[in-house]
Amino acid sequence: MPTHLEVPVFSxxxxxxxxxxxAARIELNAAGSYPAGGLTPSVEDAAQLKDAQVPVRVMIRPRGPPGEKGQRDFLYSSEEIASMARSIEAFKESGAMRAERGDGFVFGTLSAVGTEGGGGGSKVALQAETMQRLVAAARPYKTVFHRAFDDIVGCDDSSAEDGVTEWGKTLELLIQMGVDGILTSGGPGNASQNIATLSEIMTMAGDSIEIIAGGGTSWVHSSCLTGGKDEVNVAEVQAIMGEIR
Known part of the structure; x- marks a missing residue:
């Protein structure tokens, strides 16, 4: 299976x-939002890529991770979820995106489901009802579940009585919803640190859903930035393409 490079950009x-x-695909984020993990860009920015020769995936993320220690990301308020739905609708109505090109949206929502022993932080699970709502709002465009999947892997209980991991159940739910892809590092940290789990995820996913990771899959996702700036490092893109080829 050939490997392709997806590059997140911030302008x-x-x-x-x-x-x-x-780069065979672009993920568009708001300018300056790399430290926050990527945020929703403007409709005007997306319009500038209307004639791009590769698919464009637009990040739908109203804010970055909470500043308080121990709080998990991707747990949004009802107001934030409503703003995500409005953003999707605004991009669709603008005419800036092209479904036939393979354009789409990248987002993820979680819910707290208890506490972790001694850590004070919440365990998380897929917020299925909200995800289904956003996936429906995004159609006919592609949808990708964001790095929220890594948080699910990170607090998974390997001693589950039925032997099925929480990420495995989540993967099945996302497939049933019609989600097209999952952006994941296979758990907390970088993809290179989670090769074994990534391999399990890919095996379970099969051809039912696209797995986009930092390496080792049919889609490689790398920011290729120069230092802390928003500009893409072309030399790094070329180096990664050299390895892929």
């Missing part, structure tokens, strides 16, 4: 050199 201008260097 429309950065997409041009990334595509020229070999």
């Amino acid at each position: 429309p201008a950065s997409a041009i050199p990334a595509i020229a260097a070999g």
Whole structure:
């Protein structure tokens, strides 16, 4: 199976050199939002990529992780979820995106389901009802479940009585919802640290859903940024493409 490179960018201008260097897909984020893990860009930014020769996936994320220690990400208020739905609708109505090109949206929502022993933090699970609502709002565009999947893997209970992992149940639910892909590092940290789990995820996913990771799958996802700036490092894109080829 051939491997392709998806590059997240933080300005429309950065997409041009990334595509020229070999990126097969672009993930568009708000300018300056790399430290927060990527946030919802403007409709105007998306419009500048309307004629791009590769699919564009738009991040739908109203805020970055909470600042307080021990609080988990991707647990959104009803107001934040409503803003995500409005953002999706605004992009669709703008005409800036093209379903036939394979354009789509990237988002993830979780819910707290208890506490972890001694740590004070909540365990999390897929917020299925909200995800289903956002997936329906995004159609006919592609949908990708964001790195929220890593939080589910990270607090999974390997001693579950039925022997089925929480991430395995989540994977099945996402497939049933019609989600097209999962952006994951196979758990907390980098993909290179979670090769065994990534392999299990890929095996279970099969051809039913696309797995997008930092390495080792049919889609590699790398920001390829220069230092702390928003500009894509073309040399890094070219180096990764060299390894892929």
